[in-house]
Each structure stands twice: as structure tokens, then as C-alpha cells.
Amino acid sequence: AQSVAQPEDQVNVAEGNPLTVKCTYSVSGNPYLFWYVQYPNRGLQFLLKYITGDNLVKGSYGFEAEFNKSQTSFHLKKPSALVSDSALYFCAPSDPGTYKYIFGTGTRLKVLA
Amino acid sequence: NAGVTQTPKFQVLKTGQSMTLQCAQDMNHNSMYWYRQDPGMGLRLIYYSASEGTTDKGEVPNGYNVSRLNKREFSLRLESAAPSQTSVYFCASPARQGRGTGELFFGEGSRLTVL
Numbered sequence: 001a002q003s004v005a006q007p008e009d010q011v012n013v014a015e016g017n018p019l020t021v022k023c024t025y026s027v028s029g030n031p032y033l034f035w036y037v038q039y040p041n042r043g044l045q046f047l048l049k050y051i052t053g054d055n056l057v058k059g060s061y062g063f064e065a066e067f068n069k070s071q072t073s074f075h076l077k078k079p080s081a082l083v084s085d086s087a088l089y090f091c092a093p094s095d096p097g098t099y100k101y102i103f104g105t106g107t108r109l110k111v112l113a
Numbered sequence: 114n115a116g117v118t119q120t121p122k123f124q125v126l127k128t129g130q131s132m133t134l135q136c137a138q139d140m141n142h143n144s145m146y147w148y149r150q151d152p153g154m155g156l157r158l159i160y161y162s163a164s165e166g167t168t169d170k171g172e173v174p175n176g177y178n179v180s181r182l183n184k185r186e187f188s189l190r191l192e193s194a195a196p197s198q199t200s201v202y203f204c205a206s207p208a209r210q211g212r213g214t215g216e217l218f219f220g221e222g223s224r225l226t227v228l
Contacts, residue, residue: 032214043117043203043219044156051214090155092217099144099163099212100171103156 002027002095006104013081014112021076021107023091031093033074034101035065038088047089050074061085081111115139119204119220126194126227134189134223136204144207145187146171146217147179149200156203162187194227201225 004025013019025031032051036044048059055067065076074091091104120135138145143164148156148171158171162181176198178190191198202223208215 034216036217036219041222043221044205044217045219046216049216092156094212094214097212099146099161099169099207100158101207101217103148105153105155 002093002102004091004093004102004104006089006091006107008107009105010108010110012110012112015083016080019078019081019085019109019111021089021091021109022073023075023104024071024073025091025093025102026072027093027095027102029096031096033065033067034092034094035059035063035074035076036090036092037061038090038106040087044090047076081109083111083113085109086111116218117204117206117220119202119223121223122221123224124226126191126225128195128227130194131190131192132194132225133191134202134204134225135186136188136220137186138204138206138218139185140206140208140218141184142206142209142218143184145181146205146207147177147187147189148203148205149173150203150222151200159189159202191225194225196227199225199227 034049035047038044050057050067058064088106092101117138146161147159160179162168165184204220205217
């Protein structure tokens with residue numbers, strides 16, 4: 001079965017420090033890989049996606065993600081965290097050839113001032 | 114440009130009551146989706162519509178029906194609400210780039226409580 005894992009329910013980081021939110025997936029074929037952010041009482045917003053090519057993808061708000069094919073991982077990173085980055089983050093690979101996207105359970109990022 | 118609009122934002126129902134969640138998108142996208150979000154479970158797909166005139170079941174379709182009224186609108190109906198359907202419901206529509214390739218645009222959510 002297709003699945004995605006976000007192993008950390010919550011990540012705490014001090015403002016100004018680098019952050020990483022982890023994602024690994026088990027999807028056959030070559031899925032497209034997405035990250036979304038959800039602020040309280042809001043819908044999800046697209047951050048970035050990997051299609052093919054360079055393993056480091058840059059997205060909105062200074063976020064980037066690193067694709068590793070051998071480890072089937074797509075970790076979200078940011079060099080310097082802001083308090084305003086505190087939110088819920090979802091990794092979501094697509095199921096190739098279908099219309100479906102597979103969502104992880106989400107990781108709550110808390111950036112401490 | 115509103116993107117994806119959902120109504121209502123909040124609703125409280127009694128067990129056995131029915132209701133319809135409305136969703137409209139103004140991006141001229143072909144596909145539309147309904148998800149539910151529950152704590153610790155991420156987003157689960159209820160139904161989707163790949164194009165106008167078609168609908169398909171997702172992971173958790175039981176207790177729900179959908180209608181793709183036209184290209185813009187995709188509604189979700191609960192015929193006889195149950196407490197297990199207490200959740201936050203999101204409508205979404207992927208950018209027009211082919212199957213599973215476009216990023217999803219989400220509505221703001223509909224928070225439903227069934228007593």
C-alpha cells in the first residue's frame with residue numbers, strides 16, 4: 001500500500017536556527033512530492049514540489065526540500081527559522097497515474113523566540 | 114480571485130440530520146476533491162471528481178454522497194449524520210497539469226460537529 005511517514009509529531013526549534021521536518025514515503029513509480037503548510041483554522045497552502053531534476057527544491061517563504069531517491073525521503077528545510085513559521089506541515093506524494101495524493105499525519109513546527 | 118470557496122464554515126448537527134457542504138472553484142480546474150481532517154490522521158480522501166460529470170470514491174466514502182454540479186461546483190452530502198463524521202472538511206482542486214502532478218488549492222474548511 002502507498003504510504004507516507006512524518007515520524008515527528010512536533011519539532012521545536014529556536015528562532016534563527018535551521019529547521020528540518022522529515023518525510024519518507026513508500027509509493028511505487030515516480031511520484032511527485034509536495035509540501036503544504038497549515039496555519040490555525042485555515043486551509044492548507046502549497047509550499048513546494050519536486051518533479052524531477054535537481055534534488056534540492058526551493059519554495060515559498062524561504063523553504064526548501066531535499067529529495068533522496070535511495071532513501072525515499074523528501075525532507076523540508078529552512079536555513080533560519082522564524083516565529084511566524086510555526087504551523088502544521090504536511091508531506092504529500094502523489095500516486096502516479098491516478099488522481100490521488102497521499103497525505104502524512106502532519107508535523108507541528110514550533111519556533112521559539 | 115477567490116480560488117476555492119466552501120460553505121458553511123461551521124455547522125452543528127444532531128445525529129440523523131442531513132446537510133450539504135458546498136464547494137466552488139473559479140480557477141477553471143478540471144478536478145475537485147473532498148477531504149476530511151482528523152487529529153493524528155492527516156487528510157483522508159472522501160470522494161473526488163476527475164472532471165465534470167465523473168465522481169469516484171476515495172479512502173473513506175461511507176456515509177457520504179457527492180455531486181459534481183458543473184465544472185465549478187462540487188458538493189458533499191451527509192444523508193444521516195453520525196458523531197463519527199465530526200471533522201473538518203476541505204475541498205481542494207489541483208492545478209491543471211495532469212494526473213497527480215499539480216499542486217492542490219484548498220478551501221478554508223468547514224468545521225462540522227455532530228451531536
